[in-house]
Amino acid sequence: MADGLRKGLTSYGDAGFSLFLRKAFIKAMGYSDDALNRPIVGITNTYSDYNPCHGNVPQIIEAVKRGVMLSGAMPFVFPTISIAESFAHPTSMYLRNLMAMDTEEMIRAQPMDAVIVIGGCDKTLPAQLMAAISADLPTVVIPVGPMVVGHHKGEVLGACTDCRRLWGKYRAGEIDDSEIEAVNGRLAPSVGTCMVMGTASTMACITEALGLSLPMSATIPAPHAERFRSAEASGRVAAEMAKTKGPKPSEILTPASFRNAQVVMQAIGGSTNGLIHLTAIANRSPHKIDLEAFDKLGREVPVLVDLKPSGEHYMEHFHHAGGVPKLMAQLGDLIDLDARTITGQTLREVVANAEDVPGQDAIRSKANPIKSEGAMAILHGNLAPRGAVIKQSAASPKLLQHTGRAWCSSRSRT
Numbered sequence: 001m002a003d004g005l006r007k008g009l010t011s012y013g014d015a016g017f018s019l020f021l022r023k024a025f026i027k028a029m030g031y032s033d034d035a036l037n038r039p040i041v042g043i044t045n046t047y048s049d050y051n052p053c054h055g056n057v058p059q060i061i062e063a064v065k066r067g068v069m070l071s072g073a074m075p076f077v078f079p080t081i082s083i084a085e086s087f088a089h090p091t092s093m094y095l096r097n098l099m100a101m102d103t104e105e106m107i108r109a110q111p112m113d114a115v116i117v118i119g120g121c122d123k124t125l126p127a128q129l130m131a132a133i134s135a136d137l138p139t140v141v142i143p144v145g146p147m148v149v150g151h152h153k154g155e156v157l158g159a160c161t162d163c164r165r166l167w168g169k170y171r172a173g174e175i176d177d178s179e180i181e182a183v184n185g186r187l188a189p190s191v192g193t194c195m196v197m198g199t200a201s202t203m204a205c206i207t208e209a210l211g212l213s214l215p216m217s218a219t220i221p222a223p224h225a226e227r228f229r230s231a232e233a234s235g236r237v238a239a240e241m242a243k244t245k246g247p248k249p250s251e252i253l254t255p256a257s258f259r260n261a262q263v264v265m266q267a268i269g270g271s272t273n274g275l276i277h278l279t280a281i282a283n284r285s286p287h288k289i290d291l292e293a294f295d296k297l298g299r300e301v302p303v304l305v306d307l308k309p310s311g312e313h314y315m316e317h318f319h320h321a322g323g324v325p326k327l328m329a330q331l332g333d334l335i336d337l338d339a340r341t342i343t344g345q346t347l348r349e350v351v352a353n354a355e356d357v358p359g360q361d362a363i364r365s366k367a368n369p370i371k372s373e374g375a376m377a378i379l380h381g382n383l384a385p386r387g388a389v390i391k392q393s394a395a396s397p398k399l400l401q402h403t404g405r406a407w408c409s410s411r412s413r414t
């Protein structure tokens with residue numbers, strides 16, 4: 001099969017002419033024949049002035065390109081849609097599948113032997129995983145990483161667990177105009193994704209558990225130097241994948257890896273949206289997410305990561321405590337350690353290299369969980385005949401049983 005620049009030639013009815021023309025045009029960018037004869041690693045650029053969560057993407061791309069070239073391959077950066085939660089009208093969910101289609105089709109349409117997708121804000125990693133599975137080209141995922149925490153009057157702030165809480169205090173008259181203005185400048189103190197266990201953090205952890213990103217890549221804070229060294233290492237891995245033509249997502253993703261992702265989602269106190277996205281991701285593969293099996297897992301898997309909103313800490317604390325590899329080590333036989341990763345290692349090797357951090361309290365042991373049962377449960381009833389998901393680990397006990405009138409609105413969106 002053709003590779004590099006010879007892949008997927010434009011249809012001019014003459015393959016030789018198609019390649020001649022392609023090379024003639026790309027040479028306008030100043031590339032040499034040596035550069036153009038290398039295996040190609042495509043790199044998605046999801047930077048946007050509307051997306052502060054992806055504010056470090058240009059620096060990540062530079063590091064990735066360095067890694068690709070140090071390993072003898074050729075990086076090609078191309079743009080895709082970028083979606084930021086607070087800039088999508090009326091809601092970002094409408095755009096996830098559009099981003100999946102955009103990413104998938106541009107991976108298919110352009111010549112590349114491997115691809116690196118860079119994302120993080122809530123809908124972006126799900127869209128990119130869906131695209132990668134459908135395109136089934138060797139893929140490395142790089143999460144952009146979480147923001148560092150904010151501080152206000154001696155309190156640690158987390159976007160966005162504290163956004164609504166403090167806005168509620170303002171509306172109740174408990175804090176005044178000048179204080180809410182100060183809070184507004186402190187809730188998101190750096191680029192990167194929300195640093196609580198929201199959808200972005202959940203999807204980054206799931207991606208790492210699936211074996212589609214480098215160990216520790218879910219949790220490294222977005223502005224840290226380590227984030228860019230990890231990006232360089234991701235570039236090196238992608239270059240090797242471009243040379244060897246594998247492994248592809250279809251060779252990494254198995255029932256065991258999807259089960260591992262669900263175990264990790266329960267143990268981190270993951271977002272309910274994470275289950276919605278993981279279902280859509282699995283639907284791009286031969287494997288499916290079974291709600292009853294997920295509910296059963298929730299009764300067996302304790303919440304071990306002490307992060308807001310289920311617990312107290314933030315993503316940077318999870319990272320400094322050992323990140324997803326340490327969590328999987330603590331989960332022991334709940335994780336299938338024979339599952340493969342993009343580096344060629346199994347999770348057994350990843351877990352064996354997990355850092356032991358004396359005195360850390362962000363990743364608990366199974367003997368001392370923050371909740372003895374998992375984060376999420378599946379509910380059934382006449383309000384949700386096909387099932388609904390609740391994040392019970394973040395709910396106060398009074399929310400778990402409620403009697404009241406159900407109001408159904410027939411008003412449609414205008």
Ligand code: FES
Pocket residue numbers: 053084085086120121122192193194198200
């Ligand atoms: Fe982008 Fe929270 S708004 S991750």
